[in-house]
Amino acid sequence: MTDSLPVALYNAAQVRELDARLIAAGTPGFELMQRAAHAAWRALRRRWPDEESITVLAGRGNNAGDGYLIAALARRAGRQVKVVAVGDAQQLQGDAALARDAAREAGVDICPWADDVTLEGVLVDALLGTGLSGEVRDPYAGAIERINASGRPVLAVDLPSGLCADTGRALGVAVRADLTVTFIGLKLGLFTAQAPDLVGELVFDDLQADETQLARLQAAATRLCPASLPRLGPRPMTAHKGSFGQVLVIGGDLGTGGAALLSAEAALRCGAGMVSLATRPEHVTAALVRRPEIMCSGVESTYSLTALLARADVLVVGPGLGQASWGRSLLSLAPGFGKPQVWDADALNLLATGAVEVPPDCLLTPHPGEAARLLQCDVAEIQADRPGAARALAERYRCAVILKGAGTLIAAPDGRLALCDRGHPAMASAGLGDVLAGVAAAFLAQGLAPYEAGCLAVWLHAAAGESHGREGRGIAAADLITTIRHLLEEQSPCRM
Numbered sequence: 001m002t003d004s005l006p007v008a009l010y011n012a013a014q015v016r017e018l019d020a021r022l023i024a025a026g027t028p029g030f031e032l033m034q035r036a037a038h039a040a041w042r043a044l045r046r047r048w049p050d051e052e053s054i055t056v057l058a059g060r061g062n063n064a065g066d067g068y069l070i071a072a073l074a075r076r077a078g079r080q081v082k083v084v085a086v087g088d089a090q091q092l093q094g095d096a097a098l099a100r101d102a103a104r105e106a107g108v109d110i111c112p113w114a115d116d117v118t119l120e121g122v123l124v125d126a127l128l129g130t131g132l133s134g135e136v137r138d139p140y141a142g143a144i145e146r147i148n149a150s151g152r153p154v155l156a157v158d159l160p161s162g163l164c165a166d167t168g169r170a171l172g173v174a175v176r177a178d179l180t181v182t183f184i185g186l187k188l189g190l191f192t193a194q195a196p197d198l199v200g201e202l203v204f205d206d207l208q209a210d211e212t213q214l215a216r217l218q219a220a221a222t223r224l225c226p227a228s229l230p231r232l233g234p235r236p237m238t239a240h241k242g243s244f245g246q247v248l249v250i251g252g253d254l255g256t257g258g259a260a261l262l263s264a265e266a267a268l269r270c271g272a273g274m275v276s277l278a279t280r281p282e283h284v285t286a287a288l289v290r291r292p293e294i295m296c297s298g299v300e301s302t303y304s305l306t307a308l309l310a311r312a313d314v315l316v317v318g319p320g321l322g323q324a325s326w327g328r329s330l331l332s333l334a335p336g337f338g339k340p341q342v343w344d345a346d347a348l349n350l351l352a353t354g355a356v357e358v359p360p361d362c363l364l365t366p367h368p369g370e371a372a373r374l375l376q377c378d379v380a381e382i383q384a385d386r387p388g389a390a391r392a393l394a395e396r397y398r399c400a401v402i403l404k405g406a407g408t409l410i411a412a413p414d415g416r417l418a419l420c421d422r423g424h425p426a427m428a429s430a431g432l433g434d435v436l437a438g439v440a441a442a443f444l445a446q447g448l449a450p451y452e453a454g455c456l457a458v459w460l461h462a463a464a465g466e467s468h469g470r471e472g473r474g475i476a477a478a479d480l481i482t483t484i485r486h487l488l489e490e491q492s493p494c495r496m
């Protein structure tokens with residue numbers, strides 16, 4: 001659970017700016033470094049109270065400075081401590097050099113890096129922090145590989161070395177930590193792309209930063225948590241089904257009929273006033289048996305869809321739609337709909353082919369593969385800079401975008417960016433995206449704007465997935481729907 005962490009997420013340049021402002025406002029850099037070392041040392045003792053030996057792997061910048069001061073604290077507490085200087089310890093400058101001297105004074109043994117150096121006890125990774133630029137070079141890359149192969153517990157100082165603070169990408173190679181203690185501001189890169197497998201437990205310490213300095217700096221993104229989520233208002237007693245919109249789901253070609261049904265069921269369970277489903281005639285009976293509340297129509301062509309569109313308030317198009325002529329022709333009516341809509345799955349694939357154009361102010365819900373097709377690049381490029389990809393899609397299509405995957409991002413065309421750090425690997429299962437699209441559509445139908453609907457839907461979906469994920473593999477997407485409904489009621493009660 002990360003609900004107690006701050007909401008603001010920063011990139012490396014912004015954290016450097018925060019450091020500079022704190023120093024200019026009267027807190028010396030060395031004082032901040034001491035506070036950082038105390039915070040890390042506290043976290044180390046709490047996590048590994050009985051560990052007698054500590055090996056600090058230090059680089060050459062201020063991240064190393066933190067490491068030398070941690071070593072000094074551990075030595076003074078009677079632990080057996082060694083610093084392995086991966087960068088030349090003689091070349092340290094400024095506060096980092098002062099920290100090295102403090103470690104020497106405390107009696108810490110400092111030895112140079114060698115491929116066969118012994119790594120004992122808890123390893124403190126103080127190689128690279130926010131100052132990392134470009135792919136990790138040797139000897140750091142070799143040291144990181146040794147840390148990962150050691151099987152020892154690892155505490156990463158500020159962020160796992162090699163992890164890009166802006167994107168969560170491992171720059172060639174990155175430390176796999178059990179515990180990361182991060183300072184001053186949360187870095188966006190701690191939460192997305194490869195980061196969830198590298199950061200381990202995350203502890204944040206603001207180093208007693210002046211809140212007014214923090215407040216003045218525009219954050220790169222907002223971390224979704226109960227306090228920062230949009231809410232649906234309570235319902236008046238006089239409410240009727242027409243007050244909360246009619247969601248129309250279009251999809252479910254032969255062989256993928258369940259996808260559209262999952263979206264429709266999710267929209268129903270998240271409070272849409274009415275839900276209808278336009279699908280292949282072959283699927284109507286089964287859909288009605290499962291959910292008689294959904295108004296289910298078999299559509300062969302655009303002719304029968306036109307009347308359904310005239311009654312709808314919100315559209316979900318794409319789940320199980322296919323890319324053949326049936327799906328293509330139905331999708332061709334969506335741009336003229338003129339009301340809020342969610343484009344998912346094959347609607348996005350058809351958008352990427354240029355077969356159709358999406359109107360502005362829709363909500364697009366690509367996974368990384370679909371995002372790559374939309375931006376005409378490969379998936380690795382999307383994953384290398386997920387915040388950049390989400391922003392680029394939002395700008396290009398003038399739509400809100402949910403870029404799915406661990407550390408899901410929600411981007412608005414005006415530049416707002418939100419990140420969801422909830423979720424569970426058991427959620428890697430077919431049909432969960434269809435549910436998400438339906439949940440978001442229900443929120444559009446209840447008056448939220450696309451970005452806000454996306455944020456609320458993503459968080460509830462991830463939190464529900466987490467609670468089911470605790471039971472292990474094998475989540476069926478439909479299982480999530482009732483849990484999402486309960487979480488929504490906790491977050492946005494129907495009656496106050």
Ligand SMILES: NC(=O)C1=CN([C@@H]2O[C@H](COP(=O)(O)OP(=O)(O)OC[C@H]3O[C@@H](n4cnc5c(N)ncnc54)[C@H](O)[C@@H]3O)[C@@H](O)[C@H]2O)[C@@H](O)CC1
Binds near residue numbers: 061
């Ligand atoms: N006053 C401050 O600025 C504070 C900084 N703090 C710590 O300082 C860190 C930032 O310090 P720095 O800006 O000195 O940077 P780092 O210590 O993160 O890294 C800089 C060093 O890494 C090397 N380097 C950069 N890219 C590399 C690559 N691709 N391969 C190999 N080596 C590379 C540089 O040559 C330089 O020696 C934070 O992460 C945090 O741990 C904390 O002590 C809090 C206060």
Ligand SMILES: [K+]
Binds near residue numbers: 127156158
């Ligand atoms: K580090």
